[in-house]
Amino acid sequence: MEIYNTYTLINKQTDNLAFKLFSFEGNCQFDDVNRYNYYSLVWIKKGSGVAKVDFTEYNFTQDTMFAITPYQPFMFIEKEQLEGVVLNFHPDFFCIHKHHEQVACNGVLFNNIYNPPMLCVHDDTRKDFEMLISHMKTEVQKSDLAQYELLVSYLKIFLINASRAKVQQQPEVLTTVPDSNEPFKLQKLKNLIETHYKTKHSASEYAELLNISPKALAKITKNHFNKTLTNLISERIIIEAKRELYLTNKSVKEIAYTLGYDDEHYFSRFFKNKADISPTIYRETVGFARASS
Incomplete structure (x- = not known):
């Protein structure tokens, strides 16, 4: 190259x-x-x-x-x-x-x-x-x-x-979605994730809120977003965690609790698994709050 x-x-x-x-x-x-x-x-x-x-x-x-x-x-x-x-x-x-x-x-x-x-x-x-x-x-x-x-x-x-x-x-x-009912469900799913991602972390909870079977929701999500519902929820949590890490001086424990995790160490392992880096190192290398404090 x-x-x-x-x-x-x-x-x-x-x-x-x-x-x-x-x-x-x-x-x-x-x-x-x-x-x-x-x-x-x-x-x-x-x-x-x-x-x-x-x-x-x-x-x-x-x-x-x-x-x-x-x-x-x-x-x-x-x-x-x-x-x-x-x-x-x-x-x-x-x-x-x-x-x-x-x-x-x-x-x-x-x-x-x-x-x-x-x-x-x-x-x-x-x-x-x-x-x-x-x-x-x-x-x-x-x-x-x-x-x-x-x-x-x-x-x-x-x-x-x-x-x-x-x-x-x-x-x-959106026009490529064949079932006229699917765009409504997908938009409602987006709204539900945005509302509940801090407290509801499992795909089955969102299927229940949408009154649809987990299998049917998984199929719609995979077809439209090319991702599993679990991945969508996890990615939304990680986005918020990153925002908190580089915009605030909150401790990792505080951020974990805000995102629905009582165990700081479990949250840190979850973050590292998804972001391939620990929350602490992410803050040290990307943190805006660190640079401006």
């Missing part, structure tokens, strides 16, 4: 990556499971293949953009040679949770457990993305006054454009 046109900013306080933008050819960097401690936007400009994100598989072709959250496992299996651009940024550089009202990419691009973590880059957005990437490359090299503020502004616009593009594309997914 050839990596070129690399533009990097390092956080001088922590020596961690703050912002990085680079182009690539080939697949060497992505042919094994990656778990980065920063956000990644991977724009596949040419080529095709299969992406494994959280170990769910998605076929992709050229002009596909993937949005990867910190420590989310992903890899690409190349069919036709890949070429593209990668944009990485650490939560210390720009925290999507803290700036949710300004950008609204949380739950659309990132931390979306119901839709594929990808969008198509059409002609109407391609020029905008290219222009913003060019501006960011130029700004990284300047080291001028207010460099951080200008880079963040470009990044915000990039994220807003990507979020808008994905929102426009999402309704097409």
